[in-house]
Amino acid sequence: MLTRPSPEGKAVDTALARLSETIGPRITRAAGILADHGRSEAYHPPCPPDLVAFPETTKEVRGIVTLCRDLRLPVVPFGAGTSLEGNAAAPQGGITIDMSRMNRxxxxxxxxxxxxxxxxxxxxxxxxxxxxxxxxxxxxxxxxxxxxxxxxxxxxxxxxxxxxxxxxxxxxxxxxxxxxxxxxxxxxxxxxxxxxxxxxxxxxxxxxxxxxxxxxxxxxxQPEAISSAVCAFPDLKAAVDAAIAVIQSGVPVARIELLDAVMMRGMNLHAKLGLAEAPHLFFEFHGSKSSVAEQAETAQALAGEFGGQGFAWATSPEERSRLWHARDNTLYAGLALRPGARALVTDVCVPISRLAECLVATAADIAESGLVAPVVGHVGDGNFHLLVLHDPDSAEELARVKAFNERLVRRAIGLDGTCTGEHGVGFGKMDFLELELGATVDAMRLVKQALDPLGIMNPGKLFRSPPAPGGTP
CATH class of the missing domain: 3.30.465.10 (Uridine Diphospho-n-acetylenolpyruvylglucosamine Reductase; domain 3)
Structure with missing residues (x-):
């Protein structure tokens, strides 16, 4: 657990008593629930809140926020808890507002x-x-x-x-x-x-x-017709170049995903796909039956120009579901490569014309570092992820993994990209946001100060700012 100052115990006790009067048992300090709301799939140490509230209406949310304002307690909104950069953790304690009951x-x-x-x-x-x-x-x-x-x-x-x-x-x-x-x-x-x-x-x-x-x-x-396909390539650059060619040709592909050879090995272990352990592109096409067929034919021809082989189709709902279910579970597929390991799951995004350059340099960095770091990417828009596996009990290995992640982010920013294409900043990438945007972060601080002068709203996220009441970022 991160060492962090906690709000005054009296304020927490007061909040618990007052909210118990308005939302009853839907405010809790049960240890198991606090723990569940302080951890995620991220590699970051857990940061549980002091209380968790489960509102059912906007009025109840307003009551919780108003009370937190009066008591100077941090407010941390919480969805499904799948954040990867500590976005929904509570490094300064306070009240986590779990929105799961507001699901209509x-x-x-x-x-x-x-x-x-x-x-x-x-x-x-x-x-x-x-x-x-x-x-x-x-x-x-x-x-x-x-x-x-x-x-x-x-x-x-x-x-x-x-x-x-x-x-x-x-x-x-x-x-x-x-x-x-x-x-x-x-x-x-x-x-x-x-x-x-x-x-x-x-x-x-x-x-x-x-x-x-x-x-x-x-x-x-909903599209009239959907078709999916997978295709293997001789190397990573060929797969990326094929993806770029498909996008630049104007094919309105719905999905185009890159998985490197290491990730394919993990997927075969986890999902029993039985595909070649080589870089692959996963495609999906949406539209009318004729347009889907035309898109697929164009993509297949372009893939062939870059050495793509074994273009395999998945047209039935069951086949497509199996394929994309395996893709959606790449975290567990990656972890299958090293049982007992944890993954630093990171992402960057670069202009699509620089994607091959970034990925090839990153692959060389992985090899030189001796790391196991399977790659999966939404290459149609220049975004890719790595699952950097490491021993959770080895401080030396974690330090090496973090150093690799910093080099990756600096490489992406140097190519006019971003430190995060979709995971967000949380507290995991605060320093990188400063590197990427410079003085623009000062403007963000001004907006934050104007809308949240007491610093109670999810403090310690996005950027370092003046200390919130009861703690420091």
Whole structure:
């Protein structure tokens, strides 16, 4: 556990007593629940809160935030807990607001292709309820993340190359600010020139400016036909060059995922796919039957120009599900390569024209460092991830892994890329945000100070700022 100052015990006791009067047993300090809300799939040490609240309405969220303001207690919004950079951890203690009970679909408008939901609904729950409308929500970060968490971290995932990221698919938000005010950032119109874009400001803010209590989302038509395919390549550069060629040729591919030879070995161990242990591209095509066939033929021809072999099709729902389920479980596939290890899961994103350069240099760095670090990437938009395996009990090995991660991030930024394509900053990449954006981070601090002058909203995330009451970042 990280060493961190805790809020005054009296303030925590007062919060527990007052909230017990309003939400009853839905406020708790049970040790197991605190522990569950202080850890994630990340390599970072756990940081549990002092209390966990489970609100069911925006009014209850407002009451919790207002009480935290009065008592100077940190507020940490929590979705499904799948964050990878400590985004939902509580390094300064305080109250974690678990949104899992706020999981309703509030209003759907199929004719306008939008939907209004509470933040705790997960993307799979949402799509299950939309099934009969002929519409779906396409953003797929792999895990069954909550919509509020996805908005807070500006998530994207495997289908961003066609459908965009959360910033492109959130029409508006309801949020509770640090002073207890409830705001709506936009109406349902598809475009607006009315003032500051508060929606985009809160999307990606990781709960540091307010607690999201409703999200209005764009929906997309369910495709008439879907086809998936996998293709092996002689080396990593050939696979990346093929992916770039597909994108630059204008093929509206829905997904194009890269898995290196090491990751393919892990996937074969975990999911029994039986594919060649060589770099692969996983494709998915959406559209009419004729357009899907045309897209696939073009992609297959382009892949062949770069040495792609064994273009294997998955057209039935069962085959596609098996393929993408294996892709979505790459964390466990990677861990299968070294039982007992933990993974530093990191990501960077570069302009697509620099992707091959970045990946080839990174592969050489992995080899020189003697690390096991399988690669998986959303190469259609220049984003890739590494699972850097290490012994959790070896301080020396963890230090070596962190040094590698720093070199990776510096390499990406040097290629005009970003320290994180979709995981967010949390407290894991604060220093890298400064490296990437420089004085722009000072402007972020000014926004934070204006909306959260007491520093209670998810403190210790995104950037180092003046100490929050009761602790230091």
């Amino acid at each position: 679909l509030l209003a759907a408008s199929p004719e306008d292709m939008d939907v209004r939901v509470q933040p705790g609904i997960t993307r799979k729950q949402l799509n299950a309820q939309l099934r009969d409308t002929g519409l779906f929500f396409p953003i797929d970060p792999g895990a069954d993340a909550s919509i509020g968490g996805m908005a807070s971290t500006r998530a994207s995932g495997t289908m961003a190359v066609r459908y965009g990221t959360m910033k492109d698919n959130v029409l508006g938000l309801e949020a509770v600010l640090a002073d207890g005010r409830i705001i709506r950032t936009a109406r349902r119109a598809r475009k607006s020139s009315a003032g500051y874009d508060m929606t985009r400001l809160l999307v990606g803010a990781e709960g540091t400016l307010g607690v999201i209590t409703e999200v209005t989302l764009k929906l997309h038509p």
